[in-house]
Structure formats: C-alpha cells, structure tokens
Amino acid sequence: MNTRATTPAPSATGSEGDRDDSARVWEELVTSALLGTDRRPPSVLAAATVTGVTGKGMTGPGVTDPNVTGPGVTGPSGTGAGVTGRGMTGPSTTGPSLTSPSVTGPGVTGPSVTGPGVTGPSVTGPGVTGPGVTGPGVTGLGGTGAGVTGTGLTGVDLPGVLLDAAAVHTVRRRAGLRPGPAAPPLDLAPDDPRRPLPAGARRRLDQLLAGRAAPSPAAGRRGAAPDLAELLPQWLTLANERGYKAPPAALPALLDAARARTDLRPQALRLAGPRGLWLAGLNPEWRFALRGTGAAGRLPSPGDAEGVRLLWDEGLFAERVALLAAVRTEDAGAGLALLASTWPAERAEDRLMFLDSLRAGLSDADEEFLEAALADRSRNVRATAAELLSALPASAFAGRMAGRAATCVGLDRTAETPTISVEAPHECDAAMQGDGLVPTPPAGRGERSWWLGQLVEAAPLSCWPARFGGRTPEEIVALPVADDWQGELHAAWCRAAVRQRDASWSRALLGAPAIPPATGPGTSSLAERAQLLATLPADERARWVAAFVAAHGLSEAFQLLGVCAVPWAEPLGAAVIDALDIARDAGSYPWSFSGVMGLAERCLAPEAARQLESLTALPDEEEDTAPGAGGYWSEAFQRLVSTLRLRAAMHAELTETGTGTGTGTGS
Amino acid sequence: MNAMGVRWTADQVLALAPDEASRRAGSRLGTAGVWSGTGCGDGAVWGVCAGSGGRSYETVVDLTGPAYTCACPSRKFPCKHALGLLLLHASDGTAVAEGTPPEWAGPWLAKRRERAEAPSRPAGTGASGATADPEAARRRAERRAARITAGAQELEQRLADLMRGGLATAEQAGYGLWEETAARMVDAQAPGLAGRVRELGAIPGSGPGWPVRLLEECALTHLLDRAWLAADRLPADFAATVRTRVGLTAPADGAPVRDHWLVLAQYDTADARLTTRRVWMYGTSTGRTALLLSFGAAGRAPGLALPVGALLDGELTPHSGAGRLRAEPGEHFVPVDAPVSPPPGGPVGEALGAYGRALSDDPWLDSWPVTLRQVVPTRAEYGWQLADADGREALPLTPAAQNRPGLWRLVALSGGAPLTVFGECGHRGFTPLAAWSPEAPAETVPLI
Known part of the structure; x- marks a missing residue:
C-alpha cells in the first residue's frame, strides 16, 4: 500500500494554483457534459494538454510515477491520469461537509495534508494508473489525447475523453474525502438518578411498544392473543411507581406512543424523564412533551420561591397552570396566595382555569377568595366559584344555599304518611344569581325546576337531617315525594353527594344493589350511579358492584365496573x-360483552387465571346455542387468560428488585 | 461451551421478523395462553399454536441455524408463529420447559442435525458441478461473456451519445430511455450494468446538483465498461471485482473462516423485483467484517435471518473479488454465551481513510463498513452528523439516514455524550447501523 512516506514532494509547489486549476477544470467538464460535447467541447482538456499536464500522465513517466507504488492502484483508462492528477475536485460535488482534499488541504498531494487518515491511496488516488495504462486501450486513448493537442479537437472521441477525465476525478474525489468541521455539540442530557429497568421488564417494554401500533382487529373478532396496547398504561404506571427510568434506546418509541395517545402522556413522559424531555426538545414531532404536563419536569420546585415567582410572572399559560397545580399540591395556602397575587390582572379564560386548580386541596381557608370570585365579571368564573364553595359545607355560601333550599323542600306534616313536599322557587333573584345560579334553563326544562335543581345541588347535604326531623339519609331518600318532584329532587341530591364526596348520602341514593335499577330509590341513571360509587371506599365499591352483577348480569355493568x-x-x-x-351458557355471543371483556382483561386480578382455565375449553355444540358461539367464547376466554398471565409476568418482571439493583450497584 | 441453552432476547427475536406486520403479529403470539405442548432442548424450541378458528399449527425452531418450520401456510419467513414461540421462549423462563422433541418435531430436527454432522464441505461435492461437462460450461461462459461485451459496447455508445447531446437533455428524455437501456443490459445478461443504468435513470431532476452526480455516475459506469472490455489484461483480483460489478456472481471459494461472529446489523432493501437483505457480521478473533447477502422475490422476506447483537459460533466462506467482504454463511450457527463488545474503531477521519483505501481495490464502492469510536451525534445547519468527541471533525449522515427512526435511537442513546457506532461510510456520508453506549457496551442497539 502507498503510505505517506511515498508522498512525492514535487506537487508541493504551486498547490494553490492546483486547487483553482482543478476546480476550474472540473467545472468545465460538468458544463461540457451538461451542454453536450458537440455544442461545447471540453476546452480544458485541450488546454490542459497544451500546458503539458496530461503529457506526463499519458506517456511513460506518468505510468511509472514514483508515488504510484502500491499494488492495486488501477484504472483502465490512463489518459485522465495526468489530467486529474492535480486533484480535480469540484466543490459543487462535495457533500454538505465532506470536503475534498483540494478544498481542505492545499493540494491533493501537498505535504501539508498530513492530518490523520490521509494516506497514500487517498492522496495519489486509485484509478490513476494501472494495467490499463500499459494496455492497448490506453495507448489508443493516449493517441487521442495527442490528437487533441495536435489537431485542435477535430475527429476526436470527445465523450470518451470527457468520461475518462470525469471517472478519474470522481474516484479521486471520493478517495480523498476529508471530514468536515464539527457542528457545536448538543447540550448533555441531564442525569437521571432513577434506576434502570431489569432486563425482563426492558424486553417487555419493547414488546408493548412494538405492539402498540397494531391495527385494531376487525370488530368482535379479536383472536386469542392479548391486546398489548391496552396493557401499556398499566405497565407505565407500575414502572413509575417502582421508580424506574426508561432505557435510552426506547425513548423514541415511548415518545411516539405518548404522541399518539394523550391518555398515555403523563405516565410515558414521567418514565421518559429528563432525557426524554431533552430528546423531545430536538424533534419538533415531540414538541407536545414540552407543553403542559410535560413541562412539569422543568418546573422549579415549589419551595424555590424565586423560581416560582419568576415563572408565574413570565411563564406561558400552560407552564403557569402546571406551576400552580404543583405549588397547590405542595402547600395549598401558598398556591392560593400565588393566584391571589395576580388575580385581577388575569384574563377571564385564564381565571377560569386557575380557579379550577383550587379544586385540589380545597379547604375553608379558600372561602374568602372564592366568595370574592362570586362577584367576578365572567359568568363561568362565578359558576365555578359557586361550585367550589358548595363543596365547603361550613361556608357562608353553603349557609345561604341551605336556607334557600330549606324554604323549598320540607316535610308535609299534613299528609297521613310523612311525605316530602316541594315548592320550587318562583323567581331567580339577583342574590341567587350572585351566588352562581344560572337563571336561564336549557331548552326543554321548566324554569322553576331548573332553579330548584341548582339550589338543592349547591346546598350542603348536612342540612337535610335537621330539616327532616333527624332522619338518616337512607330514611330521607325512602320518603315519598309529593307531586312528581321525586326525580328532580333525587337527581339534585345525587349531584350534591358527588360534588361533596358524601359517602353516606351516596350509599343511601345507590340503594341496595339487588334492587332492579329502574325501581331503585335514588337514581336509575348508570352514569350517576357510577359517580356515586366513586365516592365510596374501594372495597365497598367492589362489593356493591359484585352484588349488582350477580343480580342483574353484565349488560348494564360496564360503567360501574369502570370505577x-x-x-x-x-x-x-x-x-x-x-x-x-x-352469558355463555345462555347462548349469546362474546362480542356482546366485548366492553366488559376488555375491562376484565385489564382489571381482573392475575390470580383469577386459574379460575378461568376451565372455561377456555371448547364446549360441545348444543342444539339450542347460537352456532359457533362456543368456539368464539373459548377464544375470548383464552385471550382473557393469556392477558392475565401476561400481566402477572409484567408485575413479576418489575418486582425483581434483587437482580435489577444488585447488578446496578455491584458494577 | 454449552451454547445450546442460550436464550435469545426479545429484541433479537424481533430483529428476525421479516417485516413490521410479522413483528406485531409475533408479539401478540408471544404469550403462554395460545401455546400448548411447548418444549425446548438440544438447541431447539417447539410448540403448538392455537390459531384462529380452532386450527392449530405445529412450530419448530432450530436455534442453531436458525431455521424454522411451521405447519401454517404463511409465506413469511420466519412466520409469526415461529416468532411468537421464540418470544415466549425469550420472555418467560417457565413457559417452555426442557424436554425431548415430540414426534412431529423430531424427524425435521434429526434431519437438520444429520446435515450439520456431515462434513461441512466435502471435497467431492465441488466436482458435482464440474463433472457435468466442463467443455459445455466453458462454452456457456464464453457466450455469456460475449453478450456482456456487446452490452458494454452498446452502453458505451449510449453514454457517448449522452455526452455529445448533453446531460441537460437527460432530464427531458425521462425515465423511459433509461428503462429501455436497462432492459438491453438485462438481455445482455449483465445485471450489474442494468442496475447501474436504472440508478442513472433516477438521478436526473433528483435535486440540486444532479448533473454533477449524473456525470460522476456516468463516468464510473464508463470506467466499468472499459474495465470489462480490458478485463483479460487486468490483475486477477481486480478482474474478479470487475466481473462481480458487471453482474457475474463470484464463487464463494475462499477458505472458510471459523470465528465467534457478532451480528452487527440486518436490514432489507427492496425494489420492484427483489428484496435484498444485508447482514453485517464481525469476527471477534479474526477482526474480519463480513457481509452476508440474501435475496427474496419481491414482497417476500429473504431466507436468512440472524438476531442482531447475538454472538454466533460458525463458519463464513468469503467470495472472491469486489471488496472481499461478501461471504456465505455456513450451515450451522451456535449462539455463544460470552460477553459482547463492539468492534474496534477510530475517529471519523480514519473512517474516510478506510473508504478511500477500499476504493483502490474497488473504485465502484459506494460505502465501506467502519466503526466509529468516541463520536457524538450533533446537528449542523444541513442535518445530523457524527462528530469526534474532541469537536474538531465530523461526518455527515446520509440523506436517507437523516429521516430514519433509528436516528432518534442513536441520539437518545448518546444523550449528547460520546458512543461507539458501526455503519457504512461512503461518499454520500455515513449510515449508522448499530450503536453501543459506554454504560452498556455489551448491548448492541440496532439503528435500522
């Protein structure tokens, strides 16, 4: 191989001129090729030949040029050797920052090109000489070259000469490429002190992310394999709870998943951590991560008074909302103070969002501020303030509402059995409107019942036992209501129980789970029941829904199961x-229960797989069942079982702390 | 070295998937619920997959090949069942128990083992081709060479016409002219020339500077024509390279190299006719980099599939000529349970130097496999580049690599810090194919 040691000294002379020359020659070649040699003969070839540049290459000396000592320096066409021997490299052909030697160095063969990696072949260039040079084809070409000089471009194979020159130039340029200048480095990604995922969990994450993009199968028929996309949220939540960080190589897939599914964002971004945000800052497709919840990673800590102040005064709206939520969670009083400091200057729609963040950590300490907000210019702000105040049963607002409600709803002592009598308000006066009541009902509702509903909803539930002679919520709900007001009244109590998170009233309004929904005491709406259930403790909720499912089956249980x-x-x-x-024995098809099935896959305890095992068997087809249903059910149960197993495996992988941290600290 | 028991990782299994759809389908099947009768042992895994509609498929995977067989009618290779089975085997230590192959798996495995036991390259088999009729074979070769020569001359004529008329006309002529020339080269039995011509046809109007690129490629095609026409006067090695470039397959007649091979990268490129799979391997003790090529008809996955990042013990037989990188895989690859480390490498300047040196053996090379050490992905105005950690010199990524999802894996893995990257370095820039971070140097992260 050629080495730098053989780099010849001669070309050290006039390397600057070489560069200009070679660039000019290449440009000329390109122009000639573009326009056609007929119209524009490559004059440089002739000119170069006249100046004797090609002479050296075409005759003996060129072939035996001392610097071409290595074997394998080949090139069937020798004519161009001399022509491009001076480094014919066109800047226009170079890559964005790949520069050719004639650009970075003072010449192809110049001794000053001594940087690392500039070795013989790239200097002398392959294709300069070779067997072809001595071959007959070359002598022929050499002859044409001579013809060029001699006869002035007539009767010559100009295209061949042009292509010869261009070929040598091309190989030379490629062989002599040098790196370009480095761009300024990126900022280093911030350090993430969380522990890395155990190996098993890493593989699971890759699997879940790869399965995420799977197209949802045709309706009804989902096969026996688990739906991986549905398991990703659980996996993310669990991994975050255990304090793991995402493996760097998985970050792009994780950010893509979060981009496609907003419900995944908070957990996915939390797992992605500071490096995820760093990465998102480089790719506009992941800009979402820098907004809203994603920005939480860059918020100053709530204790950093100066940082909080700065961001609150100068941050973007989304950053400020996130900041307020963070401060409020840490210290409710500080959050309120922060909001109050700029409250009058905020825009109406911003005020609404900020007010909403007070929902977290709401206490009597907020009453004064909310009371003031009842006089806000914006009606939506007033309504929200009223809603928040009604969740504070001890507030003056609640007292006013209790008074109003008590005048409308009471016990009719004249009746034979105790009955609730209702006298809906006759007007919605300014004071009521000032307390957030909306005077105009939606289309299709009577004014008075609309006002009544709002009053009862906003009144503290604690005022009713006193109003009804010390009765418990159950007893009150069981009382008959005069004049068809029952539906209106109970619905308003339901809303109040949800808003005030009152478990005893919720329990009373839900009634016994075995009672058919349509004839229950409180509400028959499943959506309202689900909301009421959410106020009960978790185990009581599960027991109530279990009894409901046992009594009424699954067809109405979906929303209830969801809470x-x-x-x-x-x-x-x-x-x-x-x-x-x-349901299977009754002969229905499994897709009638696809919603519940999907929930069960995600929510059943993995231990239930054992109980389900027997159901996956393919039953014999009986006459009275729906055709083929047995097979579909077996498939559905198989999927259920395999999903549960997968979830059990997921848990196990994320729990193997011994191995995960052991290797981490050991090495 | 009991390599039979080595489990593959899910990443490695997923890297075997012929396409994205199989990867997803395989992922869904990688759970215990759908499998029965699973077992593993003696370097193989088997199981019965409950397919949709009550059908079930017997699937067997020989991990030493790897080779697959499945009762399903899928034409993908490996099929989703084989992938699912491997994923199950990879993810869950308890799901697939050790055992002896059942009767539906035994014979196939036994036959594969038998073939593997047989001497890998008996001297006698070489004669099977030669015995046919050496005289006829020689005549056939001569006829083909004559056709190619005619083709090369015709192509020379067309290039000369193009130069006379000017490249500016090439843009107006459109693709049809090139297609026709390519078809003529196919008739001349010179697929290498045909491929070059098709690529020439794609250059006109392909963005700023296309006339320069077209002139360069025309010139190199001209160089190849001339080299072919003078092939008998070239040194043997270079002549072999020229023959391979023109489209005559060089025989894999080198001495087989046995080594622990690290699978660096595997990726497919497809055109209307053919899917080509490239697998880069690095021999950890020989220091040799090898390229395995495998082909599939359009839309079908090629037969060869190796898990990226795995260390495999086996033989490769190099082809002669062209760059001397291409090799044929031996029959048998056994996973090795040994720590993996990336190939040695250097700064970006050295990578370009290596490409330049390689050009002296094969001036038609578009790129050369290199490993970059201590490089950082950074962003210049024109796009991403890999810069030396000292911040002085940098290699741009190729335009295609700028838009691949793998770029972001590279950036994420780096986090702005230096890492080791393997890829192809050429005159268009660098294509990253695999990377190793300093924190986990044993883990090969595929970038394609």
Whole structure:
C-alpha cells in the first residue's frame, strides 16, 4: 500500500494554483457534459494538454510515477491520469461537509495534508494508473489525447475523453474525502438518578411498544392473543411507581406512543424523564412533551420561591397552570396566595382555569377568595366559584344555599304518611344569581325546576337531617315525594353527594344493589350511579358492584365496573367471571360483552387465571346455542387468560428488585 | 461451551421478523395462553399454536441455524408463529420447559442435525458441478461473456451519445430511455450494468446538483465498461471485482473462516423485483467484517435471518473479488454465551481513510463498513452528523439516514455524550447501523 512516506514532494509547489486549476477544470467538464460535447467541447482538456499536464500522465513517466507504488492502484483508462492528477475536485460535488482534499488541504498531494487518515491511496488516488495504462486501450486513448493537442479537437472521441477525465476525478474525489468541521455539540442530557429497568421488564417494554401500533382487529373478532396496547398504561404506571427510568434506546418509541395517545402522556413522559424531555426538545414531532404536563419536569420546585415567582410572572399559560397545580399540591395556602397575587390582572379564560386548580386541596381557608370570585365579571368564573364553595359545607355560601333550599323542600306534616313536599322557587333573584345560579334553563326544562335543581345541588347535604326531623339519609331518600318532584329532587341530591364526596348520602341514593335499577330509590341513571360509587371506599365499591352483577348480569355493568379499583377485589372478580359463564351458557355471543371483556382483561386480578382455565375449553355444540358461539367464547376466554398471565409476568418482571439493583450497584 | 441453552432476547427475536406486520403479529403470539405442548432442548424450541378458528399449527425452531418450520401456510419467513414461540421462549423462563422433541418435531430436527454432522464441505461435492461437462460450461461462459461485451459496447455508445447531446437533455428524455437501456443490459445478461443504468435513470431532476452526480455516475459506469472490455489484461483480483460489478456472481471459494461472529446489523432493501437483505457480521478473533447477502422475490422476506447483537459460533466462506467482504454463511450457527463488545474503531477521519483505501481495490464502492469510536451525534445547519468527541471533525449522515427512526435511537442513546457506532461510510456520508453506549457496551442497539 502507498503510505505517506511515498508522498512525492514535487506537487508541493504551486498547490494553490492546483486547487483553482482543478476546480476550474472540473467545472468545465460538468458544463461540457451538461451542454453536450458537440455544442461545447471540453476546452480544458485541450488546454490542459497544451500546458503539458496530461503529457506526463499519458506517456511513460506518468505510468511509472514514483508515488504510484502500491499494488492495486488501477484504472483502465490512463489518459485522465495526468489530467486529474492535480486533484480535480469540484466543490459543487462535495457533500454538505465532506470536503475534498483540494478544498481542505492545499493540494491533493501537498505535504501539508498530513492530518490523520490521509494516506497514500487517498492522496495519489486509485484509478490513476494501472494495467490499463500499459494496455492497448490506453495507448489508443493516449493517441487521442495527442490528437487533441495536435489537431485542435477535430475527429476526436470527445465523450470518451470527457468520461475518462470525469471517472478519474470522481474516484479521486471520493478517495480523498476529508471530514468536515464539527457542528457545536448538543447540550448533555441531564442525569437521571432513577434506576434502570431489569432486563425482563426492558424486553417487555419493547414488546408493548412494538405492539402498540397494531391495527385494531376487525370488530368482535379479536383472536386469542392479548391486546398489548391496552396493557401499556398499566405497565407505565407500575414502572413509575417502582421508580424506574426508561432505557435510552426506547425513548423514541415511548415518545411516539405518548404522541399518539394523550391518555398515555403523563405516565410515558414521567418514565421518559429528563432525557426524554431533552430528546423531545430536538424533534419538533415531540414538541407536545414540552407543553403542559410535560413541562412539569422543568418546573422549579415549589419551595424555590424565586423560581416560582419568576415563572408565574413570565411563564406561558400552560407552564403557569402546571406551576400552580404543583405549588397547590405542595402547600395549598401558598398556591392560593400565588393566584391571589395576580388575580385581577388575569384574563377571564385564564381565571377560569386557575380557579379550577383550587379544586385540589380545597379547604375553608379558600372561602374568602372564592366568595370574592362570586362577584367576578365572567359568568363561568362565578359558576365555578359557586361550585367550589358548595363543596365547603361550613361556608357562608353553603349557609345561604341551605336556607334557600330549606324554604323549598320540607316535610308535609299534613299528609297521613310523612311525605316530602316541594315548592320550587318562583323567581331567580339577583342574590341567587350572585351566588352562581344560572337563571336561564336549557331548552326543554321548566324554569322553576331548573332553579330548584341548582339550589338543592349547591346546598350542603348536612342540612337535610335537621330539616327532616333527624332522619338518616337512607330514611330521607325512602320518603315519598309529593307531586312528581321525586326525580328532580333525587337527581339534585345525587349531584350534591358527588360534588361533596358524601359517602353516606351516596350509599343511601345507590340503594341496595339487588334492587332492579329502574325501581331503585335514588337514581336509575348508570352514569350517576357510577359517580356515586366513586365516592365510596374501594372495597365497598367492589362489593356493591359484585352484588349488582350477580343480580342483574353484565349488560348494564360496564360503567360501574369502570370505577372499581384495579385489580378487582375478590368478590367482584368472581362475580364477573360467573356472569360471563352464565352469558355463555345462555347462548349469546362474546362480542356482546366485548366492553366488559376488555375491562376484565385489564382489571381482573392475575390470580383469577386459574379460575378461568376451565372455561377456555371448547364446549360441545348444543342444539339450542347460537352456532359457533362456543368456539368464539373459548377464544375470548383464552385471550382473557393469556392477558392475565401476561400481566402477572409484567408485575413479576418489575418486582425483581434483587437482580435489577444488585447488578446496578455491584458494577 | 454449552451454547445450546442460550436464550435469545426479545429484541433479537424481533430483529428476525421479516417485516413490521410479522413483528406485531409475533408479539401478540408471544404469550403462554395460545401455546400448548411447548418444549425446548438440544438447541431447539417447539410448540403448538392455537390459531384462529380452532386450527392449530405445529412450530419448530432450530436455534442453531436458525431455521424454522411451521405447519401454517404463511409465506413469511420466519412466520409469526415461529416468532411468537421464540418470544415466549425469550420472555418467560417457565413457559417452555426442557424436554425431548415430540414426534412431529423430531424427524425435521434429526434431519437438520444429520446435515450439520456431515462434513461441512466435502471435497467431492465441488466436482458435482464440474463433472457435468466442463467443455459445455466453458462454452456457456464464453457466450455469456460475449453478450456482456456487446452490452458494454452498446452502453458505451449510449453514454457517448449522452455526452455529445448533453446531460441537460437527460432530464427531458425521462425515465423511459433509461428503462429501455436497462432492459438491453438485462438481455445482455449483465445485471450489474442494468442496475447501474436504472440508478442513472433516477438521478436526473433528483435535486440540486444532479448533473454533477449524473456525470460522476456516468463516468464510473464508463470506467466499468472499459474495465470489462480490458478485463483479460487486468490483475486477477481486480478482474474478479470487475466481473462481480458487471453482474457475474463470484464463487464463494475462499477458505472458510471459523470465528465467534457478532451480528452487527440486518436490514432489507427492496425494489420492484427483489428484496435484498444485508447482514453485517464481525469476527471477534479474526477482526474480519463480513457481509452476508440474501435475496427474496419481491414482497417476500429473504431466507436468512440472524438476531442482531447475538454472538454466533460458525463458519463464513468469503467470495472472491469486489471488496472481499461478501461471504456465505455456513450451515450451522451456535449462539455463544460470552460477553459482547463492539468492534474496534477510530475517529471519523480514519473512517474516510478506510473508504478511500477500499476504493483502490474497488473504485465502484459506494460505502465501506467502519466503526466509529468516541463520536457524538450533533446537528449542523444541513442535518445530523457524527462528530469526534474532541469537536474538531465530523461526518455527515446520509440523506436517507437523516429521516430514519433509528436516528432518534442513536441520539437518545448518546444523550449528547460520546458512543461507539458501526455503519457504512461512503461518499454520500455515513449510515449508522448499530450503536453501543459506554454504560452498556455489551448491548448492541440496532439503528435500522
């Protein structure tokens, strides 16, 4: 091989001129090729030949040029050797920052090109000489070259000469490429002190992220394999709880997942951590991560008074909302003070959002501020302030509402049995409007019942036992209501129980789970029931829904199941499995229960897999069942079982702390 | 060295998938619920997958090949069942128990083992081709060479016409002219020339500076024509390179190299006719880099699939000529349970130097496999580049690599800090294919 030691000294002379020359020659070649040699003969070839540049290459000396000592320096066409021997490299052909030697160095063969990596071949260039040079083809070409000089471009194979020259130039340029200047480095990604995922969990994450983009299968028929996309949220939550960080190589897939599914964002971004945000800052597609919840990673800590102040005064709206939420969670009083400091200057829609963040950590300490907000210019702000105040039963606002409600709803002592009588308000006066009541009902509702509903909803539930002679919520709900007001009144109590998170009233309004929904004491709306259930403790919720499912089956249970804590507590899981079994025996198809099935896959305790095992068998087809249903059910149960197993495996992988941290600290 | 028991990782298994759809389908099947009768042992895994509609498929994977067989009618290779089975085997230590192959798996495995036991390259088999009729074979070769020569001359004529008329006309002529010339080269049995011509046809109007690129490629095609026409006067090695470039397959007749091979990268490129799979391997003790090529008809996955990042013990037989990188895999690859470390490498300047040196053996090379050490991905105005950690010199990424998802894996893995990257370095820039971070140097992160 050629080495730098053989780099010849001669070309050290006039390297600057070489560079200009070679660039000019290449430009000329390109122009000639572009326009056609007929129209524009490559004059440089002739000119170069006249100046004797090619002469050296075409005749003996060129072939035996001392610097071409290595074997394998080849090139069937020798004519160009001399022509491009001076480094014919066009800047226009170079890559964005790949520079050719004639650009970075003072010449192809110049001794000053002594940087690392500039070795013989790239200097002398392959294709300069070779067997072809001595071959007959070359002598022929050499002859044409001579013809060029001699006869002035007539009767010559100009295209061949041009291509010869261009070929040598091209190989030379490629062989002599040098790196370009480095751009300024990126900022280093911030350090993430969390521990890395155990190996098993890493593989699981890759699998879940790879399965995320799977197209949802045709309706009804989902096969026996688990739906991986549905398991990703659980996995993320669990991994975050255990304090793991995402493996760097998985960050792009994780950010893509969060981009596609907003419900994944908070957990995915938390797992991605500071390096995820660093990465998102480089790719406009992931800009979402820098907004809203994503920006939480860059918020100053709530204790950093100066940083909080600065961001609150100068931050973007989303950053300020996130900041207020963070401060409020840390110290409710400080959050309120922060908001109050700039309250009058905020825009109406911003005020609404900020006010909403007070919902977290709401206490009597907020009453004064909310009371003031009742006089706000914006009606939506007033309504929200009223809603928040009504969740504070001890507030003056609640007292006013209790007074108003008591004048409308009372016990009719004249009736034979105790009955609730209702006298809806006749007007919605200024004071009522000042307390957030909306005077105009939506289309289709009477004014008076609309006002009544709002009053009862905003009144503290604690005022009713006194109003009804010390009766318990159950007893009050059981009382008959005069003049068809029952529906209106109970619905308003439901809203109040949800808003005030009152478990005893919720319990009373839900009634016994076994009572058919349509004839229950409180509400028959499943959506309202689900909301009421959410105010009960988790185990009581599970027991209530289990009893409901046992009594009424699954067809109405979907919303109720959705508010139960995951994984489902024992009585609930068993009840759902039994109900599915019953539904199968009754001859329905599994896709009638696809919603519940999907929930069960995500929410059943993994231990339930054992109970389900027997159901995956393919039953014999009986006459009275729906055709093929047995096979579909077996498939659905298989999927349920395999999903539960997968979840169990996920948990196990994320729990193997011994190995994960052991290797981390050991090495 | 009991390599039979080595489990593959899910990453490695997923890297075997012929396409994204199989990867997803395989992921869904990688759970215990759908499998029965699973077992593993003697370097193989088997199981019965409950397919949709009550059908079930027997799947067997020989990990030493790797080779797959499945009762399903899928034409993908490996099929989703084989992938699912491997994922199950990879993810869950308890799901697949040790055992002896059942009767539906035994014969196939036994046959594969038998073939592996047989001498890998008996001297006698070489004669099978030669015995046919050496005289006829020689005549066939001569006829083909004559056709290619005619083709090369015709191509020379077309290039000369193009130069006379000017490249500016090439843009107006459109793609049809090139297609026709390419078809003529196919008729001349010179697929290498045909491929070059097709690429020439794609250059006109392909963005700023296309006339320069077209002139460069025309000139190199001209160089190849001339080299072919003078092939008998070239040194043997270079002549072999020229023949391979023109499209005559060089025989894999080098001495087989046995080593622990690290699978660096595997990726497919497809055109209307053919899917080409490239697998880069690095021999950890020989220091040799090898390229395995495998082909599939359009839309079908090529047969060869190796898990990226795995260390495999086996033989590769190099081809002669062209760059001397291409090799044929031996019959048998056994996973090795040994720590993996990236190939040695250097700064970006050295990578370009290596490409330049390689050009002296094969001036038609578009790129050369290199490993960059201590490089950092950074962003210049024109796009991403890999810069030396000292911040002086940098290699731009190729335009294609700028838009791949793998770029972001590279950036994420780096976090702004230096790392080791393997890829192809050429005149268009650098294509990153695999990377290793200093924190986990044993883990090969595929970038494509």
